[in-house]
Each structure stands twice: as C-alpha cells, then as structure tokens.
Amino acid sequence: MPSTKFLSCIKCLAVASGVAVAAGVAFIYSGFYPVGADDRHTALTFWALETLRERSIARASAGIEVPKNLSTPERLLAGGADYNDMCVSCHLKPGKTESDFALGLYPAPPNLTQAAPGHGDPEAQSRHRFWTIKHGIKASGMPAWGAGHDDERIWNMVAFLRRLPDLSPGQYQVLTARGSTDSDHH
C-alpha cells in the first residue's frame, strides 16, 4: 500500500511540474512581462539577480592570479587612457555625478569614482573587476572587452580602477589624456 501512495505522489508532482512549466511558457509568450529599463525589478527579483551575478563572478574569478606590479605608474597611465575611452560614459569620472548612460541603464552601472562597498579584500576585488571587464555581464549593458583587448590591457584598467576613487578631476585629466606635452616636438 505505501508503494501505491508513493506512486500517486510522484504522479501528482509530475503533473504539478508540468502545469508549472506550461504556465511559465504561457507567461513568456503572453508578452505581459515588462522589459523596459525604466520599469524596476521587484525587490525579490533584484536580490535574486544580484546574488546570482555576485556568486557567479566570485566563483569564476576565484582562480585568477593578480599581477604583483599593479601599482606601477605605467599601468596607471595605460589603464587611465583606456578607462576614459571605454568606461567613463557609464562609470563616470571625478567631478561628474551622472551621465545619460548612468541614468538610463538598468541595473545602474556602478559609480567607480566611489570606493566599492563590500569588497574589503583588494585582491578579490581586482580578480572580480578583471573577470567583469574581460567577460562582461549578460543583459546588463556591460560588454565583454576581452574580445578585443588582451589580459595585460585589462589588468592596466584594473590598476587604474584601484586608484580612481582617490583622484581629483585634475589628476584624472592628466592620467587619462592620451596626448603628451611633448607630442608637438616629434
């Protein structure tokens, strides 16, 4: 008798799962889900997506080895120029608190001129940033820059990001300008 009860329970679960899947597919095809970037996620969806993203990046970046020489001026200059070309429109620069991209993207891109909360370990933060710049994040507006940029170039950007919150607008301008004062003389 217990085996009959068990079988009917399995049947019941299978039917319930089938109905749930069918309901999910019907919802996807219904077009009722709002995909506009100006329509905010519910707190539960936001938590689920953020947790999924953070856990995924932490796991994927765990084995990345951070170069020992991230603090060199050469890395700051190379990474600063690339940051100014590729990242500033979304992630801002000293003296700028908003941009059209920063206002319109959802989830909002982090303001990298401010020290990131919750990343106490600079090594872990560097690994996290390297992975994110290289691979991008699905459906977030963050591209995978690894397609056209080698690892060294991405580490230069990571090196620059480490110091970005400390920079004044004037320092930022000097570090990120691609031209040089002696370029006229060559």
Next chain:
Amino acid sequence: MKRKVLCWQVSLAVPTLLLGFSAQAHEPEKHMKEAEKPECAAMKTMDPSKMDRDDPVMQAMMQKCKEEMHQEEAGPEDSHADHSRHHDNGNANSPVEHEE
C-alpha cells in the same frame, strides 16, 4: 543545399568582421591623433612639500608632464638652451612653454 551553406557562411562572417573592426577601432595609436593633451599647468601650482613622490599617481603625473616639469626645474640658465632647441623645432611660441 548550397544556398543554406552560403547563408551560414554569411551569418558567421558578418559578426566576425564586425568584431574585428570594433577591436581594430580601439587601437590606442588610432586615438593619438585626436587625443586631448594633459593639462599640466595644475601641477605647477601644487605645493612641492605636499607631493608624495613615491605615490604611483604622482609618478604617473610627473611622467606624463615630464617635459614641462623639466623646464620648470631647469631654471632661467637652461631655459635659453631649451628655447633655442625648441626654435630649431619651430615650437618656441607654443602656449605651454610660456604659460605662467
């Protein structure tokens, strides 16, 4: 069958080419021509006693502005030599050199 293969080839080739062009478009050398110059004048007004010369940010700024800083440190004796050198290069009247 041939059309199907051609269709696949085109659908693979187009994104590959686009990706290639986008990567090429961000070569640093391509940005140099229209690049903005560092505004090194701000460094002249900085208090030298407050400059931490061991700080990589300061080192990077000095590296970027080294020519201007060198002229500042060289003083009036050397400045004549510098000016004559720049005369040879035809840049003696550049605004950066005469900025106070």
